[in-house]
Amino acid sequence: MGALGRVLLWLQLCALTRAAYKLWVPNTSFNTASNWNQNRTPCAGDAVQFPADKMVSVLVRDSHAISDMLLPLNGEFVLASGAAFSSAGGDSDPACHPGARLLFRNPDRFSWLDPHLWSSGTQESGIFFVDAERVPCTYDDVLFPRDGSFRVALGPGPNPVHVRSVSAVGQTFTRDEDLAAFLASREGRLRFHGSGTLRVGSQACTDASGCVCGNAETLPWICASLLQPLGGRCPEATCQDPVRPQGQCCDLCGAIVSLTHDPTFDLERYRARLLDLFLKQPQYQGLQVAVSKVLRDAHTEIQVVLLETGPATGAAGQLGHALLQDAVAQGSVLGIVSATLRQSGKPTAANSALDQNRSGAGLAAGVAAVVLLALVGTVLLLLYRSGRLRWRRHGDAEPASAGLPLGFRNPIFDVMVFKQQQASVEFPDSTQKVDILDIDTNFGCFVNPLFAGEAEAEA
Structure with a gap:
């Protein structure tokens, strides 16, 4: 031989x-x-x-x-x-x-x-x-x-x-x-x-x-x-929030699925399942997978690393979610007890373009605000010069009316003041009384249509 x-x-x-x-x-x-x-x-x-x-x-x-x-x-x-x-x-x-x-x-x-x-x-x-x-x-x-x-x-x-x-x-x-x-x-x-x-x-x-x-x-x-x-x-990762699997030297773009398992789990059978059932699908053609047992916090688990070999497209995250669903559906058959997923973010190139768009939009908004302020200032100046607009200094303001109580200015009425005096209303068909606030009629009042009939009866 x-x-x-x-x-x-x-x-x-x-x-x-x-x-x-x-x-x-x-x-x-x-x-x-x-x-x-x-x-x-x-x-x-x-x-x-x-x-x-x-x-x-x-x-x-x-x-x-x-x-x-x-x-x-x-x-x-x-x-x-x-x-x-x-x-x-x-x-x-x-x-x-x-x-x-x-x-x-x-x-x-x-x-x-x-x-x-x-x-x-x-x-x-x-x-x-x-x-x-x-x-x-x-x-x-x-x-x-x-x-x-x-x-x-x-x-x-x-x-x-x-x-x-x-x-x-x-x-x-x-x-x-x-x-x-x-x-x-x-x-x-x-x-x-x-x-x-x-x-x-x-x-x-x-x-x-x-x-x-x-x-x-x-x-x-x-x-x-x-x-x-x-x-x-390490070379810089081409995605946001890259992940680093256990045993890897540098960050990478992709996803990590962590599996806990029972004694019936077969590593080689699961790896073959990934190749035949998932990686052969067209949307996952650009991915590579690493499956191995690792030690984490004194316990072993199966680490499934999904690597984006080209520009990050999100296919690793999609496959990660598919593996989570597969673990839920077939976990008892495969010997999988639980599964968790971590994945990297969007490509940095797309993020840079997004930041540039946001910067351009912010600059345009700033220019528009400056132009608007200039127009408002011009209108105010023209009104002042025509005599239609006057303003006084704070010391020249007219004194407040003597004895006018401080209160809440209602946009519906000129002045309305609520006195914190208790009153009660008795419903005709009930012995229950509800405490309400008495409204001073010297400064207007608000008539609630719910109590209009009762008010007329009392009158």
Whole structure:
């Protein structure tokens, strides 16, 4: 059985035991363009140089004619079948425009904690993982290229890295003793370095509702590695009130559905339900979903993250509400006890346009108010000059009439004063009396039509 056949058989066994695995992506191959400072592989006639103080294992797959090469003080070249080096002499490839020495980039730049450098073999279209789960979790199997060269920096997280197993250089390590012996060998030191500690032997996840990843304490270092190319800062979210899921380094536009569940909940079945029943609908085509078990306030819950991959359209919030309705309707079947929803706000671009419209409307209203005040002032000035408008100072006002009681000015009558004297009205057909206020008739009165008949009878 070939190497590819063994890998496929191993992956099938992982699927049967519900084990997850992570694949290491970068390599230190001579034929990988990104390993060279000019982002190209060496051409005929090139002069190449490796860092003198770096340990490195380099796989060479093809034949190369070069003018000269400076080797590292400690390293190895692994030549594949048919690979070789030869001197180019005076010949060179004019298509490559050789000139400056071609430098092999620092092989120590690859960190175990960088989410960019891992791939999940179980990842499907429409599915993504939060940043903490993009690097190997406690229950993951880790695969390094069997026939390739690589170098990994361990650390600087505060705790040892725990995984289920590590497969490298044709061996699979499931015991700490065997892995420690390999890491201490020259073959292991060429491929693993740093201050961190790597341990194996964790059990595979056997819980159908999923297992917590276990990278919560390492998340700050994961985020530091992830954001290093961006200067350590998160990109600005394109929506108002963005959300940040547990295990994610930066805010995002979308929604988060949190599910509490009973023992019958099946994480893989629910993830498949999201893909088949919801994400295939046209209105949700631009969304991606991450489903995992997280620890919150000493209790576990299922976190469903709905990510808007393009400009925020509100589709994540719509799907979030649809999942809440689905949890109510099918919760007993799916093993869902309760569900809550958090979602981000409107796009910032739309908000900016709205603010600009409001600013424009406010400016127009201000100008209209100034024009109106100017017109009113002009009219008052013309009335004053024509003699139709007069005003007096406060000291020139006529004195108030002596003895005129202070009271409430009714717009219907000239003056009305209510005396706080009690009176009563007796209804003809009832012995009940209702106290009312006596109104002084010296200053007018108000006749209530309800009592008009009684007043005439008394008269």
